[in-house]
Amino acid sequence: MTSFDDIVDELQSKITEETIDAYGQAGYDRWRNPPHRGKPEKTNYQGESTGGCGDTIWIFLHIEDDRVVDAGFGTDGCGSSTISASMAAELAAGKTCDEAAEITGEMVLNGLGKLPDEDQHCAWLAATALHEALGDYYNKTAKQVHKEG
Template identity: 40%
Template sequence: MAEQVGYSQKVMEHFMNPHNVGAIENPDGYGKVGNPVCGDIMEIFIKVKDDVIEDVRFRTFGCGSAIATSSMVTDMARGKTLEEAMAITRDDVATELDGLPPKKMHCSNLAADALHAAIEDYRGKQKKE
């Protein structure tokens, strides 16, 4: 019997109609992470004003889960302070999507990691100035 990967309705919605797709010209922060096992690559771009994520966009090359988690994490991060956004975990992303199949959990890890990398990039730039 063939194994079926069960996606929630929310995962399907974010996969079919992802939010916040694209790049930001001259972003305040940029994060890029990849998973060599599945080949997924995620890029997250942020614009920050007064310690708040004013705009956030993503480019993801990967499976449906990778696209859905990128879309969800950008929705979750928009309007949050940097500290609040750094607190978003891989489990938070999966929970917001009403769960991910166990085989696809690594995808949600990437979305949170890419967001955190973008914030760390932004903070690093602030220290240099």
């Protein structure tokens, strides 16, 4: 008779295998330990985007001197939302705001290497959240310049 622990181990092994098949090894590794998860301590700008699937991604930015010093993310969505948001934050970190504004869903998808077809919209959802965070920066900076000018 098969023990409960053996059944659980077999099930976990099958889930791991299917996830690696769907996301690739790099996507699986990112899902298990997503870089940039959470809100950086010095966050001063943020954006969010909700997809038709119901997932929401938040991108948090720490910007100084027109450069993304640090980036983080949060999501209430699936694994594809998690790894897409993680990649968007990673791509933005260290870039000027104008460079970060050029990050597209295609770039997020390419950075991941692989997403299931039905989840590829998550890459665009993450890029949109990043653009919203940059819009927060541009709006607040423009208002500050307007007040000073």
